[in-house]
Amino acid sequence: MSENGTVNWGFIGAGGLATGTTAKSLHNAHNATLYAAAARDESRALGLSPKIAYDSYEKLIQDPHIQAVYISLNNDAHLPWILKSLDAGKHVLCEKPMVLNAGETINAYAHAKDKGLLLVEAVWSLWHPRAQRIQELVSSNAIGSPTNYLGTFTFDGVTKGNYRLDPNKGGGALYDVGIYPLHALVALLDEDTQYSLTQAEKENHGEQVDMTMKVQFDFENSHSQGSAAIVSSFAMHP
Numbered sequence: 001m002s003e004n005g006t007v008n009w010g011f012i013g014a015g016g017l018a019t020g021t022t023a024k025s026l027h028n029a030h031n032a033t034l035y036a037a038a039a040r041d042e043s044r045a046l047g048l049s050p051k052i053a054y055d056s057y058e059k060l061i062q063d064p065h066i067q068a069v070y071i072s073l074n075n076d077a078h079l080p081w082i083l084k085s086l087d088a089g090k091h092v093l094c095e096k097p098m099v100l101n102a103g104e105t106i107n108a109y110a111h112a113k114d115k116g117l118l119l120v121e122a123v124w125s126l127w128h129p130r131a132q133r134i135q136e137l138v139s140s141n142a143i144g145s146p147t148n149y150l151g152t153f154t155f156d157g158v159t160k161g162n163y164r165l166d167p168n169k170g171g172g173a174l175y176d177v178g179i180y181p182l183h184a185l186v187a188l189l190d191e192d193t194q195y196s197l198t199q200a201e202k203e204n205h206g207e208q209v210d211m212t213m214k215v216q217f218d219f220e221n222s223h224s225q226g227s228a229a230i231v232s233s234f235a236m237h238p
Contacts, residue, residue: 008035010066010090012057012081013073014044017095022070022122023048036060057081061088070122071095074163075170079104082119086111091118096183097175098122123183131184138188145224146188151181154212154233164234165207172209178232185219185228193221203235211235 009026011018014037026034027049036052037045038060045053054060061069061084068091071081079099085092092112098121099105112119125131137143154177163169164176186193196218203212212233219226 005031007032007068008066009033010035010060010063010069011037011045011048011050012060012069012071012085014039014041014048015072018048018070018072022072035066036063058084061085061090066090068093068118074166075100075175076168078170079108082108083111086115086117086119089115089117093120093122095122096179097170100170100175123179125180126183126187131187135187145226146185147224147226149185149188149226149228150230151184151228152231153177153180154231154236156233156235156237158234165209167208172211172213173232173234174210174213174215176232176234178213178215178230181230181232185230189219189224190221193219195219198227205235 037048037050038054039045042055071094199216201214205211
């Protein structure tokens with residue numbers, strides 16, 4: 001923490017999420033400060049109203065006044081800047097999907113553990129009071145154990161040129177919105193749960209990424225077993 005007892009944050013990236021939600025929330029927090037923001041176009045960083053704006057991500061992570069960074073870049077850029085930020089001694093909050101596969105996940109968390117720093121994926125829905133209440137009911141066995149699960153997250157409106165449609169930038173519906181129902185299920189189940197994929201169906205709708213992904217799998221742990229289906233889509237109305 002800084003001398004006044006607040007956490008000084010640095011924002012890496014000044015896209016829609018940082019501009020529309022995260023920066024505003026931070027400015028309203030009593031225990032945190034948006035100390036610095038960095039974007040390739042410094043004017044975009046200034047748009048977040050930080051104390052300091054940088055035109056370089058590297059300059060930001062080397063700022064000794066910053067204790068934690070928030071990364072909101074294209075998905076493929078997450079892991080490199082997670083590792084660089086940890087190496088610079090910063091705690092990291094990274095937008096979802098934090099990384100793109102299991103190997104990258106293991107690498108990122110091992111690096112954070114080695115540095116003695118906190119690494120968190122920014123899945124806001126897990127901190128929603130409703131989600132936490134459901135977790136309490138399941139973990140206390142007040143409503144029994146999950147046996148069947150259906151999770152969906154869909155919308156229609158990704159525009160041409162958006163990184164979500166670029167396979168080289170970690171695009172696709174599963175990465176972008178499928179992560180929400182996946183996280184919700186994992187939060188309800190024990191850490192020892194085993195998952196077995198039974199079916200996956202992808203529809204590209206003329207794009208190079210999964211515009212719609214339908215996944216089915218079985219799950220089992222020491223006291224429950226069941227099946228789950230998850231639908232994520234950029235091409236369906238909710």
